[in-house]
Amino acid sequence: MIDLKGKVAIVTGGAHGIGRAISELYAEAGAAVFIADIDTEAGSEAASSIREKGREATFVRADVSVEADAVECVKAAAGVHNRIDILCNNAARLGGFHALAESTTDEWTQSFAVSLMGTRHFTREALRWMVPQQQGSIIMIASIQAMVGGRNSAAYTSIKSALLGFTRSVAYDYGPYNIRVNAICPGAIQTRISPKPGDELYNRQVSKTFLGRVGQPREIASAALFLASDLASYVTGAILPVDGGWTAM
Ligand SMILES: NC(=O)c1ccc[n+]([C@@H]2O[C@H](COP(=O)([O-])OP(=O)(O)OC[C@H]3O[C@@H](n4cnc5c(N)ncnc54)[C@H](O)[C@@H]3O)[C@@H](O)[C@H]2O)c1
Numbered sequence: 001m002i003d004l005k006g007k008v009a010i011v012t013g014g015a016h017g018i019g020r021a022i023s024e025l026y027a028e029a030g031a032a033v034f035i036a037d038i039d040t041e042a043g044s045e046a047a048s049s050i051r052e053k054g055r056e057a058t059f060v061r062a063d064v065s066v067e068a069d070a071v072e073c074v075k076a077a078a079g080v081h082n083r084i085d086i087l088c089n090n091a092a093r094l095g096g097f098h099a100l101a102e103s104t105t106d107e108w109t110q111s112f113a114v115s116l117m118g119t120r121h122f123t124r125e126a127l128r129w130m131v132p133q134q135q136g137s138i139i140m141i142a143s144i145q146a147m148v149g150g151r152n153s154a155a156y157t158s159i160k161s162a163l164l165g166f167t168r169s170v171a172y173d174y175g176p177y178n179i180r181v182n183a184i185c186p187g188a189i190q191t192r193i194s195p196k197p198g199d200e201l202y203n204r205q206v207s208k209t210f211l212g213r214v215g216q217p218r219e220i221a222s223a224a225l226f227l228a229s230d231l232a233s234y235v236t237g238a239i240l241p242v243d244g245g246w247t248a249m
Pocket residue numbers: 012013014015016017018019036037038039062063064065090091092093094114141142143144185186187188189190191192193194
């Protein structure tokens with residue numbers, strides 16, 4: 001039912017986990033997908049596995065924190081059909097999860113550079129195309145940690161919270177250009193960064209949900225597909241938890 005044929009989508013951090021699932025689902029819906037990631041091997045493999053299924057995908061090596069990489073990546077994606085329709089800002093600096101007293105300035109600076117400034121760089125470049133088109137959908141992958149506290153993650157929580165402000169502010173400014181800007185807040189989703197089944201943290205995560213389980217990357221991708229599509233034509237500035245009920249508890 002959801003058709004992205006003829007649309008060009010960029011997914012940052014699309015080599016692994018949630019970003020990869022979003023890239024796959026956008027391509028299944030007919031979009032030409034650009035995977036922007038620092039992991040060349042995994043990113044190339046993700047794009048070629050999508051192409052093997054007869055769909056359109058290209059890997060572009062890009063570090064989202066580097067402004068010039070964002071400029072080049074968006075230019076390359078726009079070169080395909082002379083447009084950018086969808087941008088999913090998914091890449092984030094993960095790790096360095098410990099109490100604030102043990103954190104380093106460098107960790108905070110890197111988190112800021114990747115997760116917030118990277119989102120800013122890609123969004124600004126995509127807007128250069130979306131404004132004249134008078135059409136576009138920008139999706140931030142934030143976290144429920146932007147809505148509720150999380151242990152040992154002050155940098156991550158602070159920057160994910162900032163992404164919600166970024167979402168609302170850009171949605172406000174670019175609504176008149178028919179550009180929709182929304183954020184998804186995933187709960188505990190099974191990716192390479194997740195605790196393993198049976199771990200104390202895994203069990204705690206499961207106990208925080210109404211559904212009694214962690215989520216799968218494809219379940220975040222489904223929400224990202226909806227927001228990217230015309231079915232969400234009146235949805236902007238929204239913060240959508242996809243968390244099995246965690247934040248409703
Ligand atoms: N897994 C979860 O439980 C969960 C929960 C809430 C939010 N999230 C968010 O979902 C997003 C994806 O997380 P994931 O679990 O799939 O992690 P992941 O590690 O599997 O994927 C992250 C991707 O980002 C890429 N990346 C990292 N730094 C980059 C940079 N500087 N430039 C370009 N690419 C870069 C990595 O190479 C990787 O492909 C993140 O924004 C994360 O904060 C995840």
